[in-house]
Structures are given as structure tokens and as C-alpha cells.
Amino acid sequence: MENGYILEIRQGIGGDESIYFLEDLKKMYIKFFQKKKLNYKILLNLEKEIVIELENNIFDNFLLNESGIHRVQRVPKNENQGKMQTSTCSIFLKKNTKNDNFILNNKDLKIETCKSSGSGGQHVNTTNSSVKITHLPTKIFVECSDERSQLLNKTKAIKILNFRINKFLNEKKNLDTNLNRKSIISKSERSKKIRTYNFQNNKIINHLTNTNCYQLNKVLNGDLDILFKN
Structure with missing residues (x-):
């Protein structure tokens, strides 16, 4: 899919809970693509890493802002004492243009x-x-x-x-630019987060715009338009 995107989702901090969150994010994006009738192809589907190829679409500017640390706050499935845990996944989304493709020898x-x-x-x-x-x-x-x-x-x-x-x-x-992946998602540091998914309050915090959204369930079901409008 020339002139489309490559979307990468990686496990961050939080052990197994981070892996569960990775699966949640994968489902969220795929549901969004399906609802918008966007062509996509899963290139890599591993426990700790997902790579998806996506066609070009009208949400260009919004999707490029997805790159960064996505943080989740919830009680893990295997937590018996009801203690909330904070985990992260990293998102990296890049335009997949023909001119950018490295020619392998x-x-x-x-x-x-x-x-x-x-x-x-x-x-x-x-x-x-x-x-x-x-x-x-x-x-x-x-x-x-x-x-x-x-x-x-x-x-x-x-x-x-x-x-x-x-x-x-x-x-x-581009070591000194924000496009550098290391500066975007290095070590999945919580300080570099762009969004927090708080399950207890059904809330999503957008750290880029300093706004809150109380429709977490809808967003995880693929309704990303809610976030893009804020």
C-alpha cells in the first residue's frame, strides 16, 4: 500500500498487563479501520509487537499524532487484591511512501x-x-x-x-528531531505519554491537548473520532 502507513504497537512497562493492553490497542485500531472501511494488512502479529500496514486516508493528520506512549490505569486480570496498576505500550506510526523505502541489496x-x-x-x-x-x-x-x-x-x-x-x-x-523514534518512545517512559486510558473512571486523558474524554468504552470499540474531534 504505497503512500499509506506502517503502524507499530510494542509492549512497554508493566509485564503481562502491558501485553493485555497491547491486544486492546490492536483491537481498537482494527475496529476503527473496519468502521471506516480502510484497507489494512497485519504484517506481524506477535505477543509483544504488532505491525500493521494501512492505506492512505482522510485521517492522516490525526493518525500521525498517535505516535508516543499510551498508558493504561486499571486493575489487572490477575490482581486478587483489586490494586490498580499502570502499564504502557508504545505506538509508532510512519507514512509509507515510495520515496522513503530503503532498497535492499x-x-x-x-x-x-x-x-x-x-x-x-x-x-x-x-x-x-x-x-x-x-x-x-x-x-x-x-x-x-x-x-x-x-x-x-x-x-x-x-x-x-x-x-x-x-x-x-x-x-x-534526525537524532535531534521529534520524528526520531528514540525520542518518541524510548524505553516507554511514562513521562513521554500522550494518552492515558483510565478504566476506573471510564476516562481517557489526552496529554497533548490537556483534555478529558469520558467515553473510554466507545473509543476502545473503534470510535476514535471522539478523540480526533477534541
Whole structure:
């Protein structure tokens, strides 16, 4: 999807609760895309990291403001004493324009295949469909095993690798700018948060505009327009 976006969601501070929150954010964005009839493709779907490719749309300016630390305040599922916990996830969203795409040189790539693990049936476990591609100059690598086809996994891995190398090069080139991912989501520091999801009060705090929204349930159900209007 040229001239679209790459959306990355990563686990931050908070252990298992951060992983649960990551899943909540993934569902929130996907429901939003579906309600707006936007084309999207999940490139990477891991426990601690989600990467989604998204077509260009009318919400450009709003979506770019999603990058940063998203914080959640709630009682975890495994908390027996009812104690509230604060956890975080990091969001990084970048325009995926053709001119930005780093051109990979095949001689710089180390491609490895192996049998996929986990659920998926006998077919997945008996074919060398899982692909790991390492970019030797930067040591950046990607592993993909979501698809049964080795070719599809390789295609996904190349696309994600392009994204990660571009991100790495942009960070290196723009160390002193706000576009630098390290300055946006470094170590998922709570001080760099842009939004807080407070379940106890059904409230979302937008730290960029210093406004509150008391429709948390609707927002998590994909109604992001509520936040974009504030």
C-alpha cells in the first residue's frame, strides 16, 4: 500500500498487563479501520509487537499524532487484591511512501528458513515455511511464520525489514528531531505519554491537548473520532 502507513504497537512497562493492553490497542485500531472501511494488512502479529500496514486516508493528520506512549490505569486480570496498576505500550506510526523505502541489496541479506512452531496444524509443523531475514550491515532482522507459504512469509519479512531499516536510518539522520523514534518512545517512559486510558473512571486523558474524554468504552470499540474531534 504505497503512500499509506506502517503502524507499530510494542509492549512497554508493566509485564503481562502491558501485553493485555497491547491486544486492546490492536483491537481498537482494527475496529476503527473496519468502521471506516480502510484497507489494512497485519504484517506481524506477535505477543509483544504488532505491525500493521494501512492505506492512505482522510485521517492522516490525526493518525500521525498517535505516535508516543499510551498508558493504561486499571486493575489487572490477575490482581486478587483489586490494586490498580499502570502499564504502557508504545505506538509508532510512519507514512509509507515510495520515496522513503530503503532498497535492499540481496547480497546484504541472510535468509534462513525453518519449520514453523506453535498452533497451525500438521501442515505448518512439517514445512519449512518460517523465514528469518537478517540485514547484515545493520544486524536488523525479522522473523515471519504467520503464513503457511514460505513465499508469503518472505514477502512480509522483506516489507517489515524495509520499515525497520528506514526507521533506523531516519533515527540516525534526525537524532535531534521529534520524528526520531528514540525520542518518541524510548524505553516507554511514562513521562513521554500522550494518552492515558483510565478504566476506573471510564476516562481517557489526552496529554497533548490537556483534555478529558469520558467515553473510554466507545473509543476502545473503534470510535476514535471522539478523540480526533477534541
